Amino acid sequence: MMGDGLVAIRPPSRGLPRPAVPNLRDMDRERLGQWLAQRVPGPSFRATQIFEWLHRHRAASLEDMSNVSRADRAALAERAGLERLAVDLVQRASDGTRKLRLRTPDGHAIESVLIPNEGRGLTQCVSSMVGCSLTCRFCATATLGFTRNLATWEIVDQVYQAQDLLEREAQQSGERFTPRITNLVFMGMGEPLHNYQQVRRALAILTDERGAAIAGRRITVSSAGLVPAIRRFGREGLHQEVGLAISLNASDDRTRDQVMPINTRWPIAELLAAVRELPPNRRRQVTFEYVLLAGVNDSPQDARRLGDLLGDLGGMLNVIPFNPHPGAPFDRPTPARVQQFVQQCRRRDLPVHVRTPRGDDIAAACGQLALEDRR
Numbered sequence: 001m002m003g004d005g006l007v008a009i010r011p012p013s014r015g016l017p018r019p020a021v022p023n024l025r026d027m028d029r030e031r032l033g034q035w036l037a038q039r040v041p042g043p044s045f046r047a048t049q050i051f052e053w054l055h056r057h058r059a060a061s062l063e064d065m066s067n068v069s070r071a072d073r074a075a076l077a078e079r080a081g082l083e084r085l086a087v088d089l090v091q092r093a094s095d096g097t098r099k100l101r102l103r104t105p106d107g108h109a110i111e112s113v114l115i116p117n118e119g120r121g122l123t124q125c126v127s128s129m130v131g132c133s134l135t136c137r138f139c140a141t142a143t144l145g146f147t148r149n150l151a152t153w154e155i156v157d158q159v160y161q162a163q164d165l166l167e168r169e170a171q172q173s174g175e176r177f178t179p180r181i182t183n184l185v186f187m188g189m190g191e192p193l194h195n196y197q198q199v200r201r202a203l204a205i206l207t208d209e210r211g212a213a214i215a216g217r218r219i220t221v222s223s224a225g226l227v228p229a230i231r232r233f234g235r236e237g238l239h240q241e242v243g244l245a246i247s248l249n250a251s252d253d254r255t256r257d258q259v260m261p262i263n264t265r266w267p268i269a270e271l272l273a274a275v276r277e278l279p280p281n282r283r284r285q286v287t288f289e290y291v292l293l294a295g296v297n298d299s300p301q302d303a304r305r306l307g308d309l310l311g312d313l314g315g316m317l318n319v320i321p322f323n324p325h326p327g328a329p330f331d332r333p334t335p336a337r338v339q340q341f342v343q344q345c346r347r348r349d350l351p352v353h354v355r356t357p358r359g360d361d362i363a364a365a366c367g368q369l370a371l372e373d374r375r
């Protein structure tokens, strides 16, 4: 069933690329204002103007910034960059899911997925690392290993590239309205809380009312269980602004140690203790992700233990039938088994939502496209 021996939890020792000049999209509005004051002095309202060009209008070049003076644009061109990701592959599934493979300036492949909502708009799943610093056994990204963290601009540009793609598609098909990205989940490649600073700044940029203005309540950051970072997330008030999802995937430490080696460092009791420390008014909004693996974590005993573990927390349990990918040591449970598991959880008063597998006819498991790129 599972591989032999536990894999060590590797800290993200390799940081970020160091470009010769900073990327303007790397700065939140406050930081941009400070940077401009030092490097290109001028009126303070200019920071908001430039921020709007970058994050609301998704300007491709400094030349587009028509209300910024020619002299300022020339000064900016000498001192800063506007590099972007490149879209090198788009896969479309029959259910409307689109998977994007994006290329960083130093040549790495990362992934982002667009999933149509049941109502209007789309949810985008964004990446926070090239590869991942953790080693969850059910995950295709884990087999890539960790290459580096993504810079803030590389996180936010995934959203802008995807919105640009939707606009191009709408133009080509003659649609009057372009569908909008309304929800974000940080559940793509990488453990977002292992790249805390960059993710935090990306959240500040993406929720800024002068930029993309995505509502914080429509954003969820997922963690595999990095306890110190979850505590920091609560302490710094991020949990008041965006949702938190915990990738749980087992109901006992023995199974979780094997499915998610991070559990050997921070076992379930410690992880749930960190969740209980979050402000009480927000604790209920934590969701627990549970990838259902046939014969591993889908028994009636698992449902009973989950009831005991999570009953008092009141958060939603998101059951995700495993999305098989080549070489994965697990299988997806049958629909009947999934239903049975869900009923058993509900009998224990757990609010459960089953996430329908999306994009089954494309390489939908997180990390698959990046893996194919390396073959």
Ligand code: SF4
Pocket: 132, 133, 134, 135, 136, 139, 140, 141, 142, 188, 189, 190, 191, 224
């Ligand atoms: S599930 Fe998430 S945290 Fe775990 S290895 Fe995959 S990308 Fe990393």
